[in-house]
Amino acid sequence: MSASASEKKDSTTEEKIKIAAKTVFYKKGFSATRTRDIAEEAGLNLALLNYYFRSKAKLFEIIMAETFSGFIGSMKVILDDEKTSLEQKVITIAERYIDFITVEPEIPTFILTEIRNNPEELLKRLPVKEIVNDSVFIKQFQEAVQNKEITEPNPLHFLMNLLGLVVFPFIVKPIIMGSRNLETEQFHALMQERKKKIPIWINMMFKA
Amino acid sequence: MSASASEKKDSTTEEKIKIAAKTVFYKKGFSATRTRDIAEEAGLNLALLNYYFRSKAKLFEIIMAETFSGFIGSMKVILDDEKTSLEQKVITIAERYIDFITVEPEIPTFILTEIRNNPEELLKRLPVKEIVNDSVFIKQFQEAVQNKEITEPNPLHFLMNLLGLVVFPFIVKPIIMGSRNLETEQFHALMQERKKKIPIWINMMFKA
DNA sequence: AAAATTTTTAATCATTTGATTAAAAATTTT
DNA sequence: AAAATTTTTAATCAAATGATTAAAAATTTT
Structure with a gap:
């Protein structure tokens, strides 16, 4: 039923x-x-x-809206979790997003193209400012800075680095695979490795 | 004259x-x-x-070829320099590419879109395999691994991380700017900061 | 300066492509 | 089962768009 x-x-x-x-x-x-x-x-x-x-445009808009809300919605949930530490948030983001993009590998480039084609429309649709600035993540980050647990004071660098490490390899996947004659399987294995390594790298970069 | x-x-x-x-x-x-x-x-x-x-297609091909050879050509020169250390190469890549993309900010997304639309054609045009595998950089990297100066044995992680840290922020520039109401000036300032920070971050991530 | 060649223009073509329409088919309601 | 409604189809439209053409204008060669 x-x-x-x-x-x-x-x-x-x-x-x-x-x-x-x-x-x-x-x-x-x-x-x-x-x-x-x-x-x-x-x-x-x-x-x-x-x-x-x-129309084609209306159909596209629906697909775009669903894609974006799926992508950014998970982010909001993770960043706003009161119960997890900063470290745990990094682990969760790396893990969830690598798994997610592995299943739907075209999404990052799709979103990035849309950013280029329509940045204003995009920002209306994605309330990034609110999601980032009002998040538990930002509070935790600022606390960590004050407690000198983190050396870098700007959370933008932290987020850019984290998301860059997660997303960038998928965007350049054909180049990566071409550079060493990898099969899809091997590429996925590389990305699985990164699930564990990215949180460690982030710690190394930012922890005092 | x-x-x-x-x-x-x-x-x-x-x-x-x-x-x-x-x-x-x-x-x-x-x-x-x-x-x-x-x-x-x-x-x-x-x-x-x-x-x-x-035709439009022929014109596009010319623009694409020039763009790619400019982008990857500089990379080849830097990676193949016998006189510079691994550390120095990282510094040069961060500095040169951040300056380059700041002047021509649309190039990364242009290239990434082209990767999506035509990965095979792209790989024919960009001999990434040769550029990476036959480079002085790879030799230096492998040496550093053997001498235990670097913990990560896979040069792909090293290159993905470096290029991700450099390029990714430009790709998501509108999101970054929207997330904290930045002006173009402030975004550029952020990227200038990164020229210094990226080599340090890379060291922290990979140096034993 | 005349002739020949190259470059530029306005008009037009042919194809592609998003969208519509009217009729047919399928489904639901009465 | 008949009528009404919804869904699907084939045919067609209209606008957009890459490309061509023939003539005009500009430039170079003789």
Whole structure:
């Protein structure tokens, strides 16, 4: 009884279109994807896209909104957890995001392209200022600075470094793989290693 | 006598088109730029693009090739310098690339988008394998590992971390700026700080 | 200066592509 | 089962866009 309703919804043509749109938009970005690509990917008639979503732009907006809220939502939860220490937050971010991006490897570049194409719209959609400044993380960071446990006073450096270490390798994955003839398996292994190493590196960089 | 020839060439309509194409392609990527955008940016008749460069695709290819060779060429030179130590190489990379990207801030995302759209073509064009594996840098790194001066045996982690720390903040610049209401000036100041801090961070992360 | 060549322009073409429409098919309601 | 509603389809439209063409303008060669 519990799953049947949602199962039915997942096979809806509306759902099919969204899934296909996600696949194609992630891979090619807004401008390079044609509505016909999405229809074909979904195995549906082209007119259904407009029937269910009005326009390519509207469909894209929905995919983007869901993607962003999924990506940044988890971040907010982690940064705002009163029960975890700063160190634990770093561990959780590295672990969760590496796992997440491993499953959906196109998301980082998709988001970064969208940042380029529409920075203002993006900032409206992502209340980064609030998420960062009002977070438990910031309080803990400032405390750690005051207690001289951390040498770097600027939390932006801390966050840039952490996220850079996590996300950057995925963005340049083809270069990494090409540089040493790695298979996908080996690349994933590298990223799994990083789940453990990133928190250690962050400690080494910032701990007094 | 020395500069006059090249000065003349720079005001050629062919040059004007390339400069305009660079501007527009960097900002919007291949699919989202219309040849009319480039013509307008250059203040020239649309047909001239095809007269001088045959097609949008050919023009793009030229811009891409020049961009890549500029970006990776400097890297090769730095990594292959027999006279500099590993530490010095890190300092040089951080300094040069932060200055370079500060002047041309759209280049990283341009390259990353191109990696996504055409990874195979890219790897043909960028002989990363040779640049990395046959470099003086790799020799020095392996030596340092053997001498136990460095704890991490995998040079890929070293390079990913270094380049991530340098490049990632520029890619997410609008988010960074939005997160604390920074002006461009302040963002640049942050990046200037990083020129000094990144080599120190790298040392802390990897030095035994 | 005349002729030849190169460059530039305005107009137009052909294709691609997002979107619409009207009819057909499937489903739901009565 | 008939009627009404919703969903799907094939055909088509209209605008955008990369490219071409033929003539005009500018430049170079003779």
